[in-house]
Amino acid sequence: AQTVTQSQPEMSVQEAETVTLSCTYDTSESDYYLFWYKQPPSRQMILVIRQEAYKQQNATENRFSVNFQKAAKSFSLKISDSQLGDAAMYFCAYRSPYSGGGADGLTFGKGTHLIIQP
Amino acid sequence: GAVVSQHPSWVICKSGTSVKIECRSLDFQATTMFWYRQFPKQSLMLMATSNEGSKATYEQGVEKDKFLINHASLTLSTLTVTSAHPEDSSFYICSASPSGGAGPYNEQFFGPGTRLTVL
Numbered sequence: 001a002q003t004v005t006q007s008q009p010e011m012s013v014q015e016a017e018t019v020t021l022s023c024t025y026d027t028s029e030s031d032y033y034l035f036w037y038k039q040p041p042s043r044q045m046i047l048v049i050r051q052e053a054y055k056q057q058n059a060t061e062n063r064f065s066v067n068f069q070k071a072a073k074s075f076s077l078k079i080s081d082s083q084l085g086d087a088a089m090y091f092c093a094y095r096s097p098y099s100g101g102g103a104d105g106l107t108f109g110k111g112t113h114l115i116i117q118p
Numbered sequence: 119g120a121v122v123s124q125h126p127s128w129v130i131c132k133s134g135t136s137v138k139i140e141c142r143s144l145d146f147q148a149t150t151m152f153w154y155r156q157f158p159k160q161s162l163m164l165m166a167t168s169n170e171g172s173k174a175t176y177e178q179g180v181e182k183d184k185f186l187i188n189h190a191s192l193t194l195s196t197l198t199v200t201s202a203h204p205e206d207s208s209f210y211i212c213s214a215s216p217s218g219g220a221g222p223y224n225e226q227f228f229g230p231g232t233r234l235t236v237l
Binding site for chain 1: 152
C-alpha cells in the first residue's frame, strides 16, 4: 500500500513571498501520478497541480510549481508571489496508473494548513 | 465542464436512522465514483470505489453493511449511512472519473461534500 506524508501541519508566509510545502511518499510502483489539492474553507477540493512519475520535467502552473525527486520519493509544492487567496489546506495525493480495469482512488497526506500574512 | 454535485450539502439526523447522500456527475458520464470521509481537521480517507453496474469495493476497515453504495447509472452514485450513530458524523466527499479516462491522468472531479451530523 502507498503512503503519503506531509510533515508540516502548518506553514505561514508573508503575502508576495515564496513558500514551499513538502510531501514524501512511499510506493513500490514505477509509474504513478502525484497531485496537490487545495481545500479552502468551503471544503471544495481544487486541483492545483499534477505530475506523472515518468516525466522528469517538473510541472508548473502559473505561480505553482513542483520539485519532483523520484529517487527520493519527494514531491514538494512551491508557491511564488503568495496571495491572500492561497490560504487553505493543501493536500498531497498519490494515485496508481489507470489500468483499464477502472480508476483508482487517491491516497492523501494529512495536509498542510497554509496561512498568508498580509 | 466536469462538474460534480452532492445532495444534500448538510444533513442532521437522529441516531439509529438512515441517511442517503447523492453524488451526480452533471456534464459527463462516470463509470467510477469514489467516496471519501473527512473528519474535522483531518485528511480525506478513501472509503469505497463505486463502479456502475457492479458492487462497490470497500477499503479495509469500512463496514459495507453500514455504508451502502449504489451506482445505478453513469451519472449517479448514492451512499446510504444505515443506522447512523454520532461517530458517523463527518464530511463525506465524492469524486467521479469520466468513463474511458480523462487524459493520461484519469482525473477525478470532486463534489462539494456533505456534512453529516448525527445527534
